[in-house]
Amino acid sequence: MTADAPLLEVRDLAARFVARAETVEAVRGISFDIRPGEAVGFVGESGCGKSVTARAILRLAPEGSTVALSGSVRYRGQDLLALSERAIRAVRGRRIAMVFQDPMTSLNPVMTVGAQIEDMLREHTDLSRTAIRERAVELLDQVGIENARARVHDHPHQFSGGMRQRVLIAIAISCNPDLLIADEPTTALDVIVQAQILRLLLRLREQMGMSLMLITHDFGVVAGMVERVNVMYRGRIVETGEVDRVFAAPAHPYTRALLDAVPRLAIARGPA
Amino acid sequence: MATARTPRSGSPILRLVAVRLVWTAAILLGVSVVAFVLMRALPGDFAIAAAGAQFVQAEVLEAIRREFGLDQPVWVQYLRWLGEALQGDLGRSFVTRRPVTSEIGPRFVVTAQLTLIAALMALAIGGTTGLLSARLRGQTDWVVRLVNGLSLAVPNFVVATLIVLMAGLYFPFLNLFNYTPFLADPLANIGSLLLPALCLALAVSVTVSENTRAAVLEVSSQDFVMVARAKGLRPRRVLGSYLLRNALTPVITVTGLQVASLLGGSILIETIFAIPGMGQYLFDSITSRDYPVIQAIVLLAAAVVVFVNLLVDIAYARADARVRYE
Ligand SMILES: Nc1ncnc2c1ncn2[C@@H]1O[C@H](COP(=O)(O)OP(=O)(O)OP(=O)(O)O)[C@@H](O)[C@H]1O
Numbered sequence: 348m349t350a351d352a353p354l355l356e357v358r359d360l361a362a363r364f365v366a367r368a369e370t371v372e373a374v375r376g377i378s379f380d381i382r383p384g385e386a387v388g389f390v391g392e393s394g395c396g397k398s399v400t401a402r403a404i405l406r407l408a409p410e411g412s413t414v415a416l417s418g419s420v421r422y423r424g425q426d427l428l429a430l431s432e433r434a435i436r437a438v439r440g441r442r443i444a445m446v447f448q449d450p451m452t453s454l455n456p457v458m459t460v461g462a463q464i465e466d467m468l469r470e471h472t473d474l475s476r477t478a479i480r481e482r483a484v485e486l487l488d489q490v491g492i493e494n495a496r497a498r499v500h501d502h503p504h505q506f507s508g509g510m511r512q513r514v515l516i517a518i519a520i521s522c523n524p525d526l527l528i529a530d531e532p533t534t535a536l537d538v539i540v541q542a543q544i545l546r547l548l549l550r551l552r553e554q555m556g557m558s559l560m561l562i563t564h565d566f567g568v569v570a571g572m573v574e575r576v577n578v579m580y581r582g583r584i585v586e587t588g589e590v591d592r593v594f595a596a597p598a599h600p601y602t603r604a605l606l607d608a609v610p611r612l613a614i615a616r617g618p619a
Numbered sequence: 620m621a622t623a624r625t626p627r628s629g630s631p632i633l634r635l636v637a638v639r640l641v642w643t644a645a646i647l648l649g650v651s652v653v654a655f656v657l658m659r660a661l662p663g664d665f666a667i668a669a670a671g672a673q674f675v676q677a678e679v680l681e682a683i684r685r686e687f688g689l690d691q692p693v694w695v696q697y698l699r700w701l702g703e704a705l706q707g708d709l710g711r712s713f714v715t716r717r718p719v720t721s722e723i724g725p726r727f728v729v730t731a732q733l734t735l736i737a738a739l740m741a742l743a744i745g746g747t748t749g750l751l752s753a754r755l756r757g758q759t760d761w762v763v764r765l766v767n768g769l770s771l772a773v774p775n776f777v778v779a780t781l782i783v784l785m786a787g788l789y790f791p792f793l794n795l796f797n798y799t800p801f802l803a804d805p806l807a808n809i810g811s812l813l814l815p816a817l818c819l820a821l822a823v824s825v826t827v828s829e830n831t832r833a834a835v836l837e838v839s840s841q842d843f844v845m846v847a848r849a850k851g852l853r854p855r856r857v858l859g860s861y862l863l864r865n866a867l868t869p870v871i872t873v874t875g876l877q878v879a880s881l882l883g884g885s886i887l888i889e890t891i892f893a894i895p896g897m898g899q900y901l902f903d904s905i906t907s908r909d910y911p912v913i914q915a916i917v918l919l920a921a922a923v924v925v926f927v928n929l930l931v932d933i934a935y936a937r938a939d940a941r942v943r944y945e
Pocket residue numbers: 364371372373391392393394395396397398399400409412564
């Protein structure tokens with residue numbers, strides 16, 4: 348693999364929810380690349396298929412639904428859609444990790460946050476018990492949780508929403524993934540906490556050199572966060588390009604509409 | 620959504636226990652009055668039951684009543700009983716003349732054993748079938764639901780009677796229904812309780828099954844289960860640490876609340892299987908109008924139910940403190 352070869356190559360990816368009576372085509376043949384270390388934004392209105400795309404990469408169907416996938420998702424040249432169940436599990440979390448939208452419901456209420464970091468490390472690494480415990484503390488510290496050594500023993504309800512998202516980010520980066528998929532990681536948070544979480548993602552990406560797939564419905568969020576952006580509309584990518592160019596001269600009318608919806612303030616902050 | 624940190628203190632649970640203790644006293648007092656009055660409102664009394672024959676001299680009946688204090692007004696009898704009970708004396712059996720406590724003690728152990736085994740069976744059977752039917756939702760879970768419907772529709776004493784009859788007819792050599800005391804042979808003792816416990820457990824296992832199904836379905840659509848899968852955890856771990864650990868709290872609560880119906884059911888089951896427990900004893904005591912024994916058994920049963928419910932509430936309050944943001 349050359350240095351420029353994409354880390355992730357998605358071609359003609361389609362996702363259909365198969366129910367008894369009808370099938371819903373949520374993603375209708377999309378293609379995109381993510382290069383090593385690159386940050387790519389995915390923007391689009393609610394229901395356009397952003398989350399389904401993100402989950403399709405790791406072949407995660409919502410509980411109780413059957414999703415038929417077609418096309419290909421090549422990670423370092425290997426088609427993830429063709430892997431066995433066991434092989435895709437080794438990719439999930441270890442190579443490609445995910446952070447979800449709602450930190451209030453994304454942690455298991457009956458496990459300590461430390462245990463929820465540790466079970467991931469136990470699954471994917473050969474570290475000893477004590478090493479795993481140390482690493483959990485280190486990770487919490489790395490995402491900016493104060494007094495991490497004591498807080499690994501706390502349960503999720505003892506953390507605020509923003510801190511829970513930090514914990515979920517700590518879980519996601521625990522195995523040094525190549526790609527972090529963040530599906531609207533700040534939508535459920537208030538504006539100040541949003542900015543903190545985005546800064547944290549930016550810092551971690553730089554420190555760890557991982558790629559970032561940042562999903563949002565808010566153009567204001569991708570500004571300053573990513574190099575390239577893909578605009579999604581009804582299950583398709585309708586526009587793709589350098590974020591500055593898309594901001595300055597949106598080609599697709601839908602992109603223009605989305606940009607108009609961004610509050611002035613966010614535009615003023617603009618792309619870095 | 621509560622995002623603030625709330626210190627976890629033991630005081631709410633202590634308060635819960637204190638309030639419940641007061642309630643328990645009130646409930647037991649109420650139960651004792653109702654049981655006392657109802658027993659004496661039944662047609663016939665101990666004197667008639669004791670005399671046995673159809674033609675008895677009125678003087679004989681009167682003598683018996685006088686001897687046991689049954690000639691007094693009911694409220695006088697009750698107050699006397701209450702006064703003694705408050706000092707820990709539940710009186711003597713009219714029939715055996717032995718202290719009620721030593722009469723009931725060993726029988727209570729047997730019933731507690733039977734009820735506990737039945738509760739565990741209900742939890743195991745209901746938990747397994749409920750989980751199965753949640754996992755098979757929309758495919759073959761109708762099998763589980765049909766069986767559940769049938770088990771609920773057929774009363775446990777019918778099942779018990781059928782089992783006794785069939786086993787007696789087809790497997791008389793098995794000798795399944797000879798109750799063995801625990802001290803004589805612990806293994807045989809538990810073995811002899813298995814079938815009766817199963818009959819007792821059936822109806823409750825349906826409730827557990829339906830609740831498990833609902834809880835598992837509810838929990839599996841939670842975000843943290845998706846997160847667990849996205850972490851690459853193996854299915855067994857996702858099921859155990861994420862799904863079941865969350866689904867079991869309501870299920871155990873429901874099972875605890877069924878203890879009353881298990882105790883009620885044990886009266887029939889013990890009678891059918893000839894198990895010398897409290898249920899059968901209560902049945903016999905009602906027949907012979909052995910008032911002090913009936914009174915004590917009813918009170919004990921009420922106390923057990925109240926106590927188990929208290930345990931369930933404490934467990935729930937603790938779980939609630941953890942998941943309070945939901
Ligand atoms: N479990 C499901 N069953 C059936 N259809 C679904 C399911 N989940 C999503 N869809 C369909 O897929 C489409 C895309 O959903 P998706 O969750 O990817 O949207 P999204 O872009 O992430 O929106 P949001 O910003 O609200 O998160 C939806 O319009 C919906 O019709």
